[in-house]
Amino acid sequence: MDAPLRPGEVVADGLAEPDGPRLRIIGRIRSRWGAGDCPRNIGTARAQGGVGKVELDPTFAPALDGLAVGQPVVLLYWLGGARRDLLRQSPRHIQGTRGTFAIRSPNRPNSIGLATVRITSLDVAAGTMGIDAIDCYDGTPLIDIKPWVERADLPPAR
Template identity: 50%
Template sequence: MNTPRPGEQPLPGPLSADATLAFIGTIRSDWAPGDCPKNLTQAREGGGGNARLEIAAPFRPGLEGLAPGDGLILLYWMDRARRDLIRQHPGHRDAPAGTFALRSPVRPNPVAMAVVRCQSIDPVAGIVGIDAIDAMDGTPLLDIKPYLPSVDVLPGAGDQASSSRA
């Protein structure tokens, strides 16, 4: 593990493995360690990363009902992220903050979320083209959920100032 920065606090011990997850596929992108964007805005500005999902055969029937143009919520496992910090000091912030106040991949359970647009879908091959992703090539995919504006937008979200958390 890397040495914590000033103000960072590691967890006191190892995490227990008390959940079983099934990876439903793999995220494919042009991003590699060292050149992966920090967020979806950067990914989109960088051309999207040739982003696509490769869905494992047993899970391909679950793609039924999805179509190009649909908004999708992806949950994925940041398998190369640290898991030992509960307080972090990102380089873009003046002071440390708790992990749960940040969008950093460094967290006890490195589950990431992205809201993307389906660009293409081949349910037989299990390939879903998406507009962009901020994940390195080979990142395990946990789940896909449809984005529903009537459910997934905070009330008054247009009135809130954008957050500086990342």
């Protein structure tokens, strides 16, 4: 059952799916990267000037309201070409093997990529957002955008 709407809330018709978990592609990430040259992480993408752009499906454009240029956001995206069956992996940059959940490899049961980026431009009406860097192929499906919030996203001090 849907919770009642609060004042000012807006819903998109036909998007409710009561029959269980599903991913909805809300847009695409645009980058200069392809299969032969994509950096392995966001730090390398920044160092190589890998700026990007988010293009939302027009249905979701109003959801950008409240974001601002300069603000950090977390992008969640689908890495469709990755393996989904590896439980332990041997990355090139570390000695030995580690469990999939101990590394940031795209090869995981649900191939979801995550990057914390900074908004460089924003056009809510057009549903577009420039970002300072991204480490995925051009056209990668976007799953979600969340604001990065220090009080929520920094782990507690030891």
